[in-house]
Amino acid sequence: MRIVLDAMGGDHAPGPIVEGAVEAVRGEPGLSVVLVGDQPRVEAELGRFPDAPRDRLPVVHAAEVVGMEEKPVEALRRKRDNSISRSWALMAAGEVSGIVSAGSTGAMVASALFNAKMFLPGVRRPGIAAIFPSHQGPVVIVDVGANMNARPEDLYQYGLMGAVYAEQILGVDQPRIGILNVGSEEAKGTDLTRSAAALFRAGPIHGRFIGNVEGRDIYEGHARVVVCEGFVGNVLLKAGEGAVEFLFAELKQEMARLLPEIPEEAGGKLIASLRGLKRRYEYHEYGGGPLLGIRGSCIICHGSSDARAIKNALRVASTLATDRVNDQIIRDLEAAPKVEEVVLPKAEDASQAKPEQP
Template identity: 35%
Template sequence: MPSPILISLDAMGGDHGPSVVVGGVRDYRKRHGGEGVRFQLHGDEAAIRAEMAKCDLADDVCEVRHTDKVVSMEEKPAQAMRRGKGSSLWNAIDAVKHGEAAAVVSAGNTGALMAISKLLLRMSAHGLERPAIVASWPTFRGVTAVLDVGANVESDAEQLVEFAIMGEAFHAAVHGVARPTIGLLNVGSEDMKGHEEVREAARLLREGGFGLDYKGFVEGDDIAKGTVDVVVTDGFTGNIALKTAEGVAKFIGALTKEALTSSLLAKAGAALAYPALKAMSAKIDPNAINGGPLLGLNGIVVKSHGGATAAGFGAAIRIAVDLARSDYLTKVSDSLNRLTTVLEQPATPGADAAMETSQ
């Protein structure tokens, strides 16, 4: 790993391009300090340097790699892989592939980011078809990591265990929990509930000797409660849960705003409650928890929301830096090797019969 840590940035990605990316660098340095971290920005050099001047960032902080080529937000993943070479997105990922940078952050096209990252960096686990996307979910206890939230629509038991391994290592590295607790999302907490793959994943997590603090099955309402630190599910279920939560949050927010502006008395009450409302808003602000790593790659790739603010992009940079400074990749590799060993072992005689009896 380069010293100081070098973070590669796709400066042209997202809805706002260099203004938010360079602003994100400034925000990260303001919040977390700039010691030991430098940035490599890929994109239109003139546009990038104009924003660097506005943010008072010099060449000793930001190295600019010029390219005129950009992957659009509408481009299909297959097209991006065929035509994306030399683009800001491609070059930013390529810097990680060749060991120049410790991590890459992009607010660009999600499908293209995933496809090019997989092409250049390859998968660290043979069973994964695509990287798993992890979401940091605000809860009563802080933040819960939920994965996968959309990349792998169907997942077998082995993949679910891989998600648990990667999610645990991510949560420890980024959220500072020494031994994160893990739960499998299911339709009930009882052992006999759920389909065969989720039950088999539970068995592997209990008996595999991975050193994970596995707590069993959790249900949908356990996510917001913060019952466990890491919630594991397939991408189909995870994406629906995420989009449902986002929709409900917007609905409740709109109802709250309507109620607080419905009369002069309501507006007066809102003014009195403003400090509390501001604190609540900050806790659920998407920009505060922006940055979804693509887990399962041979390298660190963080996806920022396309519409993120500079502060939001700065939050995504923080995740990339924390992962780069941690033993995340080594820890995941060791645990995945352990999983391979477990899967090669013959099943315990009578285990299947015992499972059938319990149902």
């Protein structure tokens, strides 16, 4: 299995990126990671690991990097020799089975869109999935940032693809699907959400569609796949990550205040328990979010990803490529209802529509 890794993507690249690649190939004898980036810098980082299996860590030179602050499309056109485009070129040529990057999300998605032949048959726009915790287990949210102008058929496809990911990668049996909305009532939401709901009810997975899901209900796990447009999903993702960081920072301060009053053994166990709890909810465990709907596999990581996150992202990318997830997605898309065959709700006249009540 060969996976390409954008060695220059991330806030602290290439150091932790290269380290994550080394750890990944050490742990997976059948894995090779192609490192794309500034070759002298990447080679220097590899030099820190003299025992690394260098035959499974080839380097491909790319002289330029797309910065996080740059406009993705403009940067990709101006910087032709960038590490993201070089990585996608290897994917398009069939030289690797997956791609991983902690670089610009916008550039990763835009570069995938430039290579339309990378889309799975029937997919209009790929979507990024993120894993949220719940009382029932992991919940897959799609889309969290790839498509800001979704159509009803996009949300339907996100539901199908998210369900396959939940089943084959996360081990969720027959995951139920919901649409993120401002209320659970059927009439709630926008023209987009109501039309998407009509597609779900007309499709072969209608028995697993539970309707609308409010943001606070995600953590109950009644729906194990929740779909939304990319703008909404990205706001949800960032707000959730911020809430987790805030909560554990507050707990850390409170623990520092209480520890002197707690017996040493009990205090140690409590700290270990809290650390384990935080570890379960960190993005490092999954490495990043898969871009669903493309040939092969793609994992988009956090810009602040450390070596552990990169190692896990490479592991997930390899699993996605070997578990034939895409084969199942293609079969499910072939059975999906055609938009023109479904009676969608009529768009409301904005001048007469009443304001939605929360």
